[in-house]
Amino acid sequence: MATTPDTAPSIHAEDEDGDAVRRDAAPAETSRASRSWWDRNADEYQDEHGEFLGDDRFTWCPEGLDEAEARLLGPAGSLRGLDVLEIGAGAAQCSRWLAAQGARPVALDLSFRQLQHSRRIDLGRGGEPVAVVQADAEVLPFADGAFDLACSAYGAVPFCADTAALMREVHRVLRPGGRWVFSVTHPIRWAFPDEPGPEGLTATASYFDRTPYVEQDETGQATYVEHHRTLGDRVRELTAAGFQLLDLVEPEWPAGLEQEWGGWSPLRGRHFPGTAIFVARRG
Numbered sequence: 001m002a003t004t005p006d007t008a009p010s011i012h013a014e015d016e017d018g019d020a021v022r023r024d025a026a027p028a029e030t031s032r033a034s035r036s037w038w039d040r041n042a043d044e045y046q047d048e049h050g051e052f053l054g055d056d057r058f059t060w061c062p063e064g065l066d067e068a069e070a071r072l073l074g075p076a077g078s079l080r081g082l083d084v085l086e087i088g089a090g091a092a093q094c095s096r097w098l099a100a101q102g103a104r105p106v107a108l109d110l111s112f113r114q115l116q117h118s119r120r121i122d123l124g125r126g127g128e129p130v131a132v133v134q135a136d137a138e139v140l141p142f143a144d145g146a147f148d149l150a151c152s153a154y155g156a157v158p159f160c161a162d163t164a165a166l167m168r169e170v171h172r173v174l175r176p177g178g179r180w181v182f183s184v185t186h187p188i189r190w191a192f193p194d195e196p197g198p199e200g201l202t203a204t205a206s207y208f209d210r211t212p213y214v215e216q217d218e219t220g221q222a223t224y225v226e227h228h229r230t231l232g233d234r235v236r237e238l239t240a241a242g243f244q245l246l247d248l249v250e251p252e253w254p255a256g257l258e259q260e261w262g263g264w265s266p267l268r269g270r271h272f273p274g275t276a277i278f279v280a281r282r283g
């Protein structure tokens with residue numbers, strides 16, 4: 001088992017063999033690590049979380065906030081006919097919900113294996129498959145102004161080294177006025193041990209330490225990376241790219257939800273937020 005450092009707010013299921021450390025990780029190293037980690041772990045991720053996510057639901061976070069109720073992308077009925085880019089789509093569960101609302105989603109992910117799970121779900125259901133694209137979110141393979149809306153449920157944002165570049169890319173591919181809505185681990189979680197129990201309630205690290213969380217093999221090569229930004233960093237990256245921040249949603253842990261997801265648990269959810277959802281509009 002990996003030696004988990006004090007802060008490791010990983011959305012993934014469990015550590016692999018190797019060291020877990022806080023150190024710098026450049027975009028190329030991060031991207032390489034993410035692609036192979038998600039390819040190797042997509043089966044386990046879908047096995048473990050597929051039922052919670054649902055094949056055609058749009059779930060923003062482990063707190064279970066559902067777009068059908070939250071309507072962060074726009075009011076009911078407003079998605080019909082829109083070109084939507086889902087970034088870090090995994091098995092494209094959210095895109096399937098978007099298609100059912102009459103939108104035209106494109107599900108982008110770095111991991112081929114995750115996208116194979118999208119195809120698996122589509123084949124099992126019949127009907128029109130979700131359009132999928134394998135690409136890195138930091139370099140979107142689309143023309144300027146190709147989409148009306150972009151969204152991401154814990155997709156690429158926590159896994160990209162240069163999220164300022166990612167925000168600029170999303171701005172480029174959106175049409176004027178288009179929304180960009182994404183969920184990430186709430187930045188405050190980086191100050192706490194990533195444990196669902198009481199040990200996860202005491203701050204042990206600095207919220208201000210932006211050093212990435214890296215799992216690495218015996219040669220020192222990164223096998224998994226997550227990057228941290230404070231709330232202020234995220235706001236600055238959005239506004240610098242030309243977005244206007246409309247809302248910052250911090251979903252509360254709902255009564256009755258007992259299911260844990262890694263360090264996300266009812267106990268911790270009662271004390272402080274686990275997810276931040278940024279709702280922005282392209283200027």
Ligand SMILES: C[S@@+](CC[C@H](N)C(=O)[O-])C[C@H]1O[C@@H](n2cnc3c(N)ncnc32)[C@H](O)[C@@H]1O
Nearest residue numbers: 038088089090109110111136137153155156159
């Ligand atoms: C925690 S999963 C979330 C997937 C899906 N949104 C869900 O809710 O299940 C993160 C996804 O982001 C993808 N990802 C990580 N880095 C990426 C990048 N640089 N570009 C595109 N996708 C990336 C991973 O392959 C993985 O499918």
